[in-house]
Amino acid sequence: MIGFNIVPLLPELFLTLTAMGFLIVGVSQGNRSTAVLTWTACLAMVIAAILLLQISWEGQTILNGMFVLDEFSGLFKLMILIGLIISLALSVDYLKVERMARFEYPVLVMLAGVGMMLMVSAGNLLALYMALELQSLSLYVLAGIHRNSPRSAEAAIKYFVLGALSSGMLLFGISLIYGFTGSIDFEVIRNTLDHAQGSTPGITVGLAFLLAGLAFKISAVPFHMWTPDVYQGAPAPVTALFAMVPKIAAFGLMLRVLFYAFLPMSGEWMQIVYFLSAASMIVGAFAALAQDNIKRLIAYSSIGNMGYALIGVVAGTPEGAGAVILYLFIYMMMTAGVFSVILCMRRQGLMAMQVSDLAGLSRHSPMMAYAMAALMFSMSGIPPLAGFFGKFFIFLAAVEQGYIALVIIGVLSSVVSAYYYLRIVKIMFFDEPADPFDRGMTLEKRVILFISVIFVIGFILKPNPIVDSAMAAAKALLL
Amino acid sequence: MVVQAFAFYLFAGILILSALMVITARNPVHSVLFLILAFFNAAGLFIMLGAEFVGMILVIVYVGAVAVLFLFVVMMLDINFAEMRKGAKHYVPLGLAIGALLLFELYTLYGTWNMAEITKTNRAAPVESMEQLTNTEMLGSILYTDYVYPFQLAGLILLVAMIGAIVLTLRTRPDVRKQNIGDQVARRAEDVLEIVKVTPGTGV
Numbered sequence: 135m136i137g138f139n140i141v142p143l144l145p146e147l148f149l150t151l152t153a154m155g156f157l158i159v160g161v162s163q164g165n166r167s168t169a170v171l172t173w174t175a176c177l178a179m180v181i182a183a184i185l186l187l188q189i190s191w192e193g194q195t196i197l198n199g200m201f202v203l204d205e206f207s208g209l210f211k212l213m214i215l216i217g218l219i220i221s222l223a224l225s226v227d228y229l230k231v232e233r234m235a236r237f238e239y240p241v242l243v244m245l246a247g248v249g250m251m252l253m254v255s256a257g258n259l260l261a262l263y264m265a266l267e268l269q270s271l272s273l274y275v276l277a278g279i280h281r282n283s284p285r286s287a288e289a290a291i292k293y294f295v296l297g298a299l300s301s302g303m304l305l306f307g308i309s310l311i312y313g314f315t316g317s318i319d320f321e322v323i324r325n326t327l328d329h330a331q332g333s334t335p336g337i338t339v340g341l342a343f344l345l346a347g348l349a350f351k352i353s354a355v356p357f358h359m360w361t362p363d364v365y366q367g368a369p370a371p372v373t374a375l376f377a378m379v380p381k382i383a384a385f386g387l388m389l390r391v392l393f394y395a396f397l398p399m400s401g402e403w404m405q406i407v408y409f410l411s412a413a414s415m416i417v418g419a420f421a422a423l424a425q426d427n428i429k430r431l432i433a434y435s436s437i438g439n440m441g442y443a444l445i446g447v448v449a450g451t452p453e454g455a456g457a458v459i460l461y462l463f464i465y466m467m468m469t470a471g472v473f474s475v476i477l478c479m480r481r482q483g484l485m486a487m488q489v490s491d492l493a494g495l496s497r498h499s500p501m502m503a504y505a506m507a508a509l510m511f512s513m514s515g516i517p518p519l520a521g522f523f524g525k526f527f528i529f530l531a532a533v534e535q536g537y538i539a540l541v542i543i544g545v546l547s548s549v550v551s552a553y554y555y556l557r558i559v560k561i562m563f564f565d566e567p568a569d570p571f572d573r574g575m576t577l578e579k580r581v582i583l584f585i586s587v588i589f590v591i592g593f594i595l596k597p598n599p600i601v602d603s604a605m606a607a608a609k610a611l612l613l
Numbered sequence: 614m615v616v617q618a619f620a621f622y623l624f625a626g627i628l629i630l631s632a633l634m635v636i637t638a639r640n641p642v643h644s645v646l647f648l649i650l651a652f653f654n655a656a657g658l659f660i661m662l663g664a665e666f667v668g669m670i671l672v673i674v675y676v677g678a679v680a681v682l683f684l685f686v687v688m689m690l691d692i693n694f695a696e697m698r699k700g701a702k703h704y705v706p707l708g709l710a711i712g713a714l715l716l717f718e719l720y721t722l723y724g725t726w727n728m729a730e731i732t733k734t735n736r737a738a739p740v741e742s743m744e745q746l747t748n749t750e751m752l753g754s755i756l757y758t759d760y761v762y763p764f765q766l767a768g769l770i771l772l773v774a775m776i777g778a779i780v781l782t783l784r785t786r787p788d789v790r791k792q793n794i795g796d797q798v799a800r801r802a803e804d805v806l807e808i809v810k811v812t813p814g815t816g817v
Contacts (some may be wrong), residue, residue, distance in 0.1 A: 238779070264763045
């Protein structure tokens, strides 16, 4: 076919083909090869990132407008790849110790990664849906990959059933949007909305359903019910993956849909996102107070954090979108550090997942305790750590647009959430020591924890490269 | 025109009735059979719309594969449907409320359909000369060219589904003896057969 250009698709193609190659290796070598394959998958993602950096990010639209590579999707793909590499590295040791090493694990993570990268590049609603399903389906299987554990199976079923429901809502919304605009292409939708004589309720309802489907993926209240159970039931490295990466992709999708395709309707969607944001922050802050299981705690914390990120969407400006990207990146780096600590919480070979298990951590492993404390201070948004700047840019963007009430809700709920973050610090440093954890933090966890802490502390010294690229990406989206 | 209206109401009426029977029938096998009836009527509606390909696919895939699979599951698994349905009565008012809400929503939405003149040109068919081609030809002409990207993505999704089914269900069972073709071929008569001459009265 003439003009059939697939160069912008190279990183995804490379990952897909590598994943298929891994399947062949896995089938012939069996589950022994899992560790090797997982590390090779990390390497493949590094290569994909290099490929991504080599191709031009100058607004290339290919395959009939279904695939868009611009500065916005390029940056998101880079973030997704970093998150995937971290979560894969965190899982190697866990898979071995828990005797659930299966060679399909890295394959599924890579295919989920391909889905996420295609999500942020989607240029029409059909591509959006297909990429979203590729991602979700891989994640459903990953949630249930520890199939001898009833909790893992429960998590997978819950995630699957509710995910199917949300896909249904998404599709219903898409069908209404198609009905009223006559197209599924983002560009055409935007043109049509620009020319529309007044808005009909139909398109608003369609957009609301589409948003509901997307809100499920980022677990914004009231579509958050699955999050705590899935986070708790899934194996710990899979939880780390869930907490770090898919939400970035879903946010990328949401930003493109709202800020590009549906920009003419910003008055309508802003109210919906406003509600999602406020509700997520409040529920995330208060529900986390009562949690004893650290994975559930992280789940509610991530619900709250998505609420903060949504404030930037409500602002509806390039600064707001840039602040969202920055916030997501900082949140991902902090979560990576937190999970490298959580994965070390093991006594006599069994995972100890209660918050109280951290008691007196400062006595037996002071370095880990100080690192965790830095991450917790950063999560609760105390300056001069990175977490503070994430919230700062978000609140700034919202205040500039006059959303004072939402910012006040945000500040108050971050005060409430500071309680449970700092409670962890208190338990680690001032409570009677519990039995020490098993020795031996593996090298990759040390490295990830080190990078995460350095990032959190050092962000203030050199914030410009990251902030600038986030803002540039947001500008590329809103052109 | 009259014939068309008659056919439409016939298909639509039977579709709704059989859909109702699917959820109210006591016997789960009857439920599945009513589901098949519903599929057939939906296919009839599609054919009336001129979408004969979708109609035929509905019959082939849903009736031929999915519904038969349902029948298998219903007949082969020991599921107590009466037990499962016990608590469902509590949710009837809630379900009716949501259904009514959706019906009202659809009614108001479809009352005002057009929003912009440009919509009509947007919706114009991507394939030219509609009259001369059949559905299947039209789909075939764009599925592997204009829409090759979602088509390949669908393939990838199916691959994930296959991997997922294997990951979640395949168990290696050491207590089951499996056929090993290599061993069978390598087996020689001299190694395993012993010819014994038995003289009468002595035994082996």
